[in-house]
Amino acid sequence: MSPGSSNPSSPGASSASDDFAALLDEELQGSSQEVGIDIGDGEVAREEFEQEGTPEEDEDRDEMVVSNDEEVAVDQVGEDLSDEVGGENVGGSGKIDGSKEDDTGMEEYESRKRKRVEEDDMQESENAKGICPPHPGFMWGVCIRCGENRQTSNTQPAEVGVALRYIHEGLELTEREAARMRHDELKHVLARKKLYLVLDLDHTLLNSARFMEVPPDEEAYLVACYWKARSSGPEEATGYNVGGSAGPSGIGESEYKGGLNRLNHLQLWTKLRPFAHEFLEAASKMFEMYVYTMGERTYAVAMARLLDPTGRYFGDRVISQGDSTRRTTKDLDVVLGAESAVVILDDTEGVWPKHRPNLMLMERYHFFRSSCRQFGLKSLSLTDKRKDESTEEGTLANTLNSLRSLHHTVFSETAEPVGSKRKVEDVRKVLQTLKKNTLKGCRIVFSRIFPTAMRDMERHPFWRLTEELGAKCSNTLHPGATHIVALDRGTDKARWAKKHGKYLVHPTWVEAAQYLWRRPREEDFPVAENNPEPPLTTYAKTVEVLMDEVSRSSAVDTEAVGGGSSADCRNPSEVLGESTKSKEMTVFDTAKASSPIDKTADSVA
Amino acid sequence: MFFHIYLERNMQLHPRHFGPHLRDKLISKLIQDVEGTCSGRHGFVVAVTAVETIGQGLIRDGTGYVTFPMKYQCVVFRPFKGEILESVVTMVNKMGFFAEAGPVQIFVSNHLIPDDMVFQSGDVPSYETSDGSVRIQKDSEVRLKIVGTRVDATEIFCIGTIKDDFLGLIGNPGGGA
């Protein structure tokens, strides 16, 4: 069938070939990107093509007319949708609401976004119900609604879209379509009494170190932990029953052992933050969860698998660096969740320039020495201290409590039954309120925190943080003050505090409040004599890792709680004591065995 | 759609195969080379059914390989816009679902799923009618219509719809429809 040698010998076969050629030519008309061998007898086939092509064109025209008639109805649908969720939905899913003001320094972004949304609204009504162009999005470069190829579509300039490679390679949506998705999704998610939770990996849910970054002595400790956990049987050691096929055997070399994992294929040690699995299990009931990391895809997927072996928490919602629309920051545009319903857990504020109001800042989890080094921390790592964060009172447990009250607040505002039109509180507003309760009632006076010559100290991040946490701030002493924040005991204000029995605290007390979402105990943040070193480097409660007692074979992640009754367990800085004695621990562990949360204790008893 | 067509191909053969079984060798190599492949223009080569002619071999300078022009008949599978296919769902997500009809991957976006079918996340994500009578999930069999294709040199992708009469679920994993 190459040119010249055509006319196949068998006539029967020839007709089949001709039909095929005809169809091909019809298909390929106007499409310039085709690659392939030239069949050659297109000339003959053209006539057939004309016949077949005509009815189809007519059909297309019919569709257009019908759609135009529907336009009015479509418009209404669009508005109804916005009403249902729009009230609290500040520009979030790209809806009409422009009345909300945003006092968190995002005005510019919001207004830009609103502007875009307004433009979008012009086309929204057409776009909502099926007329291309504009095309809502592309899969493999083909419009997902009308099937037109992007390259051949000359009806509109190529629009910058949101690539959603984490959902599927080749999927790209326009901003409008992404907004529509968020909008639709929001209804379904809210109907299930859920919100969205975007989770960072490193230093938030886990900590990783490359093999090459782990010095021999640290490695020896890790190996000891790893094997000790391993020898005690997977389920007891994990303190968490992964269950079924998701069990350790399914994970292979990366078996989950006390949260410590050795990933040979990635040349990595990975330590899950204590309580990670419990956290995810509990949070999955309140949130649709995403993983969003600046790490690479392979890393992200491997980590997601450690956290969620069956994929029931995250599904395909694992976003890694390549999926992000920007190289150095994270953006909710790739998350198909309305911004008014997204909570972000991350240890780095700077990567979320546009979504600070959604962020719950996490205290960094530095398990490995290399991790401390990377952040320039002089303090000992958890491996050096032979410690780990507490399971029941560590960062993730605290965070879960905050999330619970957030979830409760968001949904308790709605008295109406599920399914009807409901107004749900904007997560950002609720977060702000919760934050404001942290240091509520505290009247703080700063003593030599800011240089005296400094103007606009009210705009200093530390000042703003303190106010965001609900405290009243001042730089001049007044009788109503409750706390003096100082670095030095010798200042006038510090002496005043002592004289009048007011709290004198180190600035890290404020920082701690930010991470703990409650007022930290003042005693744990004393201002030492001439000591600029912060009293605490970690705010989350840590506990010793029992490594040396042979009888406790399962003890790798068994964390003994260092002293204290359950009453003051609420105090996060119990850590400070570091007074853990092994005999006390035994007692405490036995006590813990009665607690349903910690299965670890069972194996100990 | 399936077609029975003629195609040509130049086969290169190492001199060690020259001998009484030269023809068999050429044919088996042809089958090995083309069956299961996809060319953007012709679609997927399902099976070689006959070899019409094998032309004169031409010795290639320097290598000793000989090139034989072969003309053969084969069954190809090539999806077209407007065509109706039966397919098996491979993945369901909030954007829509993916399905396969033999070697062809088809994406059906939620624009092209009937409005009364709503995405349900969960352990087994699905699209379901409110009364639960129709449920499309992984491994469901679905009849769909191709609305667009993208043809590469080696791959064909399709966008499909089930938003039309007689389209949609035809069978579920486990037998129930």
Ligand SMILES: [Zn+2]
């Ligand atoms: Zn389109």
